[in-house]
Amino acid sequence: MKSVILYSLSGFSTYIHNLLSSNIGNNLILLITELTIIGITLLISLVLLCFFLGWMERRVAAFMELRLGPNRVGPQGTLQIVADTVKLLFKEGLTPSKSDKFLFNLAPFIVVVAAMMAIAPLAFAKNFSIFDINIGVLYVSSVSSLSVLGVLMAGWSSYNKYSLLGAMRSGAQIVSYELSVGLSLIAIVVLSGNTSLGEIINSQQNGWWIFKGHIPAIIAFVIFIIASTAEINRAPFDLAEADQELTGGFNTEYSGMKFAMFLLAEYINLFVVSAMGATLFLGGWMPFHIGNWESFNQIMDYIPSFVWFMGKTFLIIFIIMWFRWTFPRLRVDQLLKLEWKYLLPISMINIILITLIAIMGWHF
Numbered sequence: 001m002k003s004v005i006l007y008s009l010s011g012f013s014t015y016i017h018n019l020l021s022s023n024i025g026n027n028l029i030l031l032i033t034e035l036t037i038i039g040i041t042l043l044i045s046l047v048l049l050c051f052f053l054g055w056m057e058r059r060v061a062a063f064m065e066l067r068l069g070p071n072r073v074g075p076q077g078t079l080q081i082v083a084d085t086v087k088l089l090f091k092e093g094l095t096p097s098k099s100d101k102f103l104f105n106l107a108p109f110i111v112v113v114a115a116m117m118a119i120a121p122l123a124f125a126k127n128f129s130i131f132d133i134n135i136g137v138l139y140v141s142s143v144s145s146l147s148v149l150g151v152l153m154a155g156w157s158s159y160n161k162y163s164l165l166g167a168m169r170s171g172a173q174i175v176s177y178e179l180s181v182g183l184s185l186i187a188i189v190v191l192s193g194n195t196s197l198g199e200i201i202n203s204q205q206n207g208w209w210i211f212k213g214h215i216p217a218i219i220a221f222v223i224f225i226i227a228s229t230a231e232i233n234r235a236p237f238d239l240a241e242a243d244q245e246l247t248g249g250f251n252t253e254y255s256g257m258k259f260a261m262f263l264l265a266e267y268i269n270l271f272v273v274s275a276m277g278a279t280l281f282l283g284g285w286m287p288f289h290i291g292n293w294e295s296f297n298q299i300m301d302y303i304p305s306f307v308w309f310m311g312k313t314f315l316i317i318f319i320i321m322w323f324r325w326t327f328p329r330l331r332v333d334q335l336l337k338l339e340w341k342y343l344l345p346i347s348m349i350n351i352i353l354i355t356l357i358a359i360m361g362w363h364f
Contacts, residue, residue: 013128038130042116050267054081057321064325085260093256096159103157108254108261110150115268118144121197122275125285125306129198136197137185140276141178144231147265148174151233151240154262155250166249169332170233170240176339177230177237183347184224187217187354188280191363201284206291208283212363216353221281223347228273229320230335232266236327239335270317278312285309 017034024030055070055078062069070077095101121136123129133139148171155167189195191213192203203209210217230237241249251262278284285305289297330338357363 042119042130046116046119046264046268049271050264051081051085053267053270053317054084054263056317057324060318060321061325064322088256088260091256093258094253096253098159099253100157100159103153104253105258107150107154107157108258108265110153111147111265112261112268114143114146114150115265115272117146118272119268119275122272122279123198123201123284124309125304128306132196132198134196134199137189137195137200137280140197140272141182141185144269144272145174145178147269150265151250154254158250158253160253162246162248163250163252166240166242166246166252170250173233173237173239173335174231176336177227177343180223180227180339180343180347181231183344183351184220184227185276185280187213187220187351190351190354190358191217193358197279197284200280201286204283204286206289208281208286208288209363210281213354214357214363216350216357217281219346219350220354221277223343223350224277224281225316225319227339227343228277229323230339232269232273234266234270234320235324236329237335238329239332242329270320271313274313274316274320275309277316278309282312282316283308284312 016037020030020033024033058077058080059069061067070080073080073083095104118140120131121129121133121139123132151170151174152167155163155165155170158164188200188209191209192200194200194203200209204212206212210221213220233240239249240246241251246252251259254262285308287297287300287303287305287308289300
């Protein structure tokens with residue numbers, strides 16, 4: 001099959017690099033400057049992304065519940081989330097008198113930094129990623145797990161029984177569901193024979209793995225969506241923040257910008273797991289191709305790779321939001337039963353089938 005010719009953002013990044021190189025002679029200063037620009041750009045982009053996801057969440061909730069949703073502040077309520085952010089900025093950040101103040105203040109930063117670090121190897125477009133590492137799948141899986149440390153730290157340091165109980169729930173939940181998420185990721189690694197996100201995307205040039213991997217790949221995708229929703233503590237798996245039981249869970253004592261940082265981390269994690277699902281199962285920035293239909297495939301190639309990536313990512317985000325406003329919250333025993341008695345055994349059997357398909361070459 002012919003190589004994919006797509007619009008990419010690599011030319012833009014090369015232009016910036018050449019522009020800086022022509023003005024900065026020292027390689028160390030050049031590297032620091034580029035890393036600073038990347039960090040600032042990423043931070044601004046994530047804040048804008050979270051603004052949009054906050055608005056989208058309320059719109060999806062309204063759609064599911066036959067309501068209008070935000071429609072007063074700004075056009076179609078688009079500035080409502082900005083107004084909420086301004087409110088949080090001016091709210092006083094309180095610290096409980098008996099809390100461990102250092103850990104209490106450090107926890108929100110750990111959660112946000114862990115979420116931002118997981119974005120590094122994601123390929124947003126063709127030949128365009130922050131850090132293209134050859135173990136991208138393992139990197140994202142490992143770094144995203146660090147956020148549980150911030151959650152446990154927040155619950156313990158608050159000196160609040162509700163916060164501590166919420167943190168313990170979150171720890172048990174994340175550690176449990178990481179097993180199913182990991183097995184789902186390994187399924188695609190086995191099929192593609194690579195742990196690099198870029199190479200996994202290239203392996204889907206003649207078809208996405210959710211189609212090429214037959215029914216076991218579809219099962220892995222479904223398990224990945226369910227387990228990832230639980231891992232980022234979103235409803236119906238939000239037992240760590242159950243308002244009716246724990247008044248807010250691990251972030252009960254947080255207010256102001258510290259509370260906003262937990263919200264920021266939640267939306268960043270939502271984007272990361274959706275982007276990983278789009279990359280591994282739906283081809284990432286790779287357009288939709290059908291076998292040797294060259295005319296159809298060339299038409300698909302005219303759509304920019306960045307549009308493909310963001311379109312697939314937001315499709316998965318919509319599905320996860322759909323979960324939240326469709327299913328009631330599970331009890332703790334139901335939550336762990338779902339993982340240990342159903343998802344994990346199915347994942348283990350499924351990985352055997354995936355391995356058999358890969359060894360026998362039965363995938364398309």
